[in-house]
Amino acid sequence: MLTVSLEHDHPKLALDSQLPRGQVSAIVGPSGSGKTSVLRAVAGLLSTRSARISLEGNTWADTERGVFLPAYQRPLGFVGQRYALFPHLSAVANVAAALVHLPGAERQREAQAGLDAVGIGGLASRSPSALSGGQCQRVAMARALARKPRLLLLDEPFSALDRSTRKRLHVELKRLQAGLGMTVVLVTHDLDEAAQLSQTLCLLRRGRMLQYGPTPEVLRQPASVEAARLMDFSNLAKAEWVGTDREGATLRWGELVLRAATKVVSKPGATVSWTIRSSDVFLVKDGHPDESSLGILASARATEVISMGGSVLVTVSVDHSGGEPLRMRLRPGAVHRHGVHVGCRLRIALHPEAVIVLA
Amino acid sequence: MDWSALSLSLELAVWTLALLLPVGILIGRWLARTEVRGRPLLQAICALPLVLPPTVVGYYLLTFMGARSPLGTALDAWFGLSLVFSFPGLVFASLLVNLPFAVLPVQRAFEGVSQELHDAAACCGMNPWQVFARIELPLAWPGVLSAAVLTFGHTLGEFGVVLMVGGNIPGETRTLSIAIFDRIQAFDPGAAGRMAALLLLISLVTVALGYGALEGRARRGAGQG
Numbered sequence: 001m002l003t004v005s006l007e008h009d010h011p012k013l014a015l016d017s018q019l020p021r022g023q024v025s026a027i028v029g030p031s032g033s034g035k036t037s038v039l040r041a042v043a044g045l046l047s048t049r050s051a052r053i054s055l056e057g058n059t060w061a062d063t064e065r066g067v068f069l070p071a072y073q074r075p076l077g078f079v080g081q082r083y084a085l086f087p088h089l090s091a092v093a094n095v096a097a098a099l100v101h102l103p104g105a106e107r108q109r110e111a112q113a114g115l116d117a118v119g120i121g122g123l124a125s126r127s128p129s130a131l132s133g134g135q136c137q138r139v140a141m142a143r144a145l146a147r148k149p150r151l152l153l154l155d156e157p158f159s160a161l162d163r164s165t166r167k168r169l170h171v172e173l174k175r176l177q178a179g180l181g182m183t184v185v186l187v188t189h190d191l192d193e194a195a196q197l198s199q200t201l202c203l204l205r206r207g208r209m210l211q212y213g214p215t216p217e218v219l220r221q222p223a224s225v226e227a228a229r230l231m232d233f234s235n236l237a238k239a240e241w242v243g244t245d246r247e248g249a250t251l252r253w254g255e256l257v258l259r260a261a262t263k264v265v266s267k268p269g270a271t272v273s274w275t276i277r278s279s280d281v282f283l284v285k286d287g288h289p290d291e292s293s294l295g296i297l298a299s300a301r302a303t304e305v306i307s308m309g310g311s312v313l314v315t316v317s318v319d320h321s322g323g324e325p326l327r328m329r330l331r332p333g334a335v336h337r338h339g340v341h342v343g344c345r346l347r348i349a350l351h352p353e354a355v356i357v358l359a
Numbered sequence: 360m361d362w363s364a365l366s367l368s369l370e371l372a373v374w375t376l377a378l379l380l381p382v383g384i385l386i387g388r389w390l391a392r393t394e395v396r397g398r399p400l401l402q403a404i405c406a407l408p409l410v411l412p413p414t415v416v417g418y419y420l421l422t423f424m425g426a427r428s429p430l431g432t433a434l435d436a437w438f439g440l441s442l443v444f445s446f447p448g449l450v451f452a453s454l455l456v457n458l459p460f461a462v463l464p465v466q467r468a469f470e471g472v473s474q475e476l477h478d479a480a481a482c483c484g485m486n487p488w489q490v491f492a493r494i495e496l497p498l499a500w501p502g503v504l505s506a507a508v509l510t511f512g513h514t515l516g517e518f519g520v521v522l523m524v525g526g527n528i529p530g531e532t533r534t535l536s537i538a539i540f541d542r543i544q545a546f547d548p549g550a551a552g553r554m555a556a557l558l559l560l561i562s563l564v565t566v567a568l569g570y571g572a573l574e575g576r577a578r579r580g581a582g583q584g
Binding site for chain 2: 040043044059070071072076078079080082084085086088097098101143144146147153193294
């Protein structure tokens with residue numbers, strides 16, 4: 001377990017989290033949200049106003065007890081955005097630089113083995129300036145893993161790579177992590193990357209932890225408007241809380257009555273925010289055999305149709321609703337089949353399981 | 360040709376380089392990384408000998424090192440040493456005058472070593488001394504080499520301060536540049552010309568060797584790539 005509790009003023013940090021041992025935890029947030037500062041604080045590169053950092057029971061920092069282990073005494077590996085390879089050293093010497101505690105011959109042998117493990121053993125004598133981005137990333141990874149750290153910190157290590165290299169390295173990271181059983185903290189602004197690589201997801205905004213938990217759960221169920229915005233839930237609307245029953249909650253969105261399978265509880269008459277993924281707003285074709293199974297049905301008018309590669313984003317104005325437009329993501333085939341165009345009338349369905357009430 | 364003056368000049372340059380370069384590296388490294396409030400003032404103090412006339416520097420050195428000054432009195436009482444009109448005084452003056460040449464290039468070179476390399480080294484398990492010796496110093500080496508060449512070359516050619524602090528005592532404080540001045544005063548242009556040519560040659564070789572070393576290093580770096 002990695003316990004991280006930080007408070008700081010510049011940059012602003014106020015978070016308290018416990019990240020599971022032997023798993024990949026991703027910290028996701030927009031630029032300037034403090035992701036890198038969190039990582040730097042964990043690494044011992046940033047001294048914060050208040051800190052409590054411990055890994056598997058070993059305290060690395062505790063401002064109350066006056067404990068602060070400098071970075072070089074923390075058993076961790078760090079890969080930064082630009083890899084920070086030492087430009088005056090060859091690839092193998094870069095890896096050997098993390099093994100200064102070993103005698104020369106052993107250091108060299110271990111460093112070469114580290115490069116072999118990431119698949120670039122043949123480039124050992126190359127200088128960093130003669131390596132591609134992907135190769136630099138592998139050297140940085142070999143260097144970070146050389147000391148067999150208990151914690152691996154990755155600060156957007158894939159952001160400067162092309163798509164295919166990134167995908168390949170994602171797989172290799174998963175393989176390495178599974179093999180070594182290390183605790184990994186990955187900082188990224190790419191939610192898709194976090195979804196693919198992490199088991200635990202932390203959403204960070206302005207130095208504050210918005211939400212954290214198992215990745216699929218967080219992705220499925222944003223806990224707040226801010227978390228929903230961060231995860232690109234483009235449909236955000238307000239509704240009146242009517243009440244709850246065994247199957248969930250009833251909301252009134254304008255004159256429309258919505259049903260939501262939610263654990264959130266509010267007072268009758270209170271205004272709550274709700275959201276639904278654009279891919280969860282369904283287009284209902286006329287004569288559907290079992291319309292009631294689709295959820296709440298509503299009539300709408302398309303106000304915008306934008307083709308986005310493999311999908312089409314359709315914005316609709318829903319009749320008798322609270323007024324907020326909804327976006328729905330459709331397949332091009334469905335748009336063509338239903339003759340969807342700006343100004344056309346549509347019928348949509350909002351399933352209770354897809355309607356998310358935000359705290 | 361005044362061979363004792365040449366020998367004294369070289370001796371002064373070697374002593375100045377040997378004593379000042381380590382100090383220059385430490386001060387330059389500290390100035391490059393420190394966030395202390397008075398940094399601009401400290402930098403200005405280091406650079407001051409560059410902009411002050413040698414007579415002003417010489418005047419203050421004479422005032423503070425003279426036999427009646429507290430420093431002069433203490434040195435005389437404890438070690439029987441006089442800094443004025445003596446070789447140790449010349450070395451002391453040379454150290455102060457050359458401070459900017461030893462510090463500024465080193466400082467700039469250390470400033471060029473990015474924080475992220477520093478952080479990466481710390482995360483590799485290197486303690487601050489190892490980071491300095493294995494990462495920072497090799498990367499800042501061109502600046503250190505420049506500082507060495509500038510300090511050595513400038514000491515060889517220093518005139519004003521040396522004359523004011525050391526005077527013109529043959530074998531004790533008469534350096535090559537003062538010997539040239541002395542020969543001109545004595546209407547002996549032949550000897551002055553020979554010594555000037557020698558000083559020119561030594562200075563040229565020193566600077567050329569420095570540039571050669573820098574270029575060789577750059578080429579080796581490119582060769583690795």
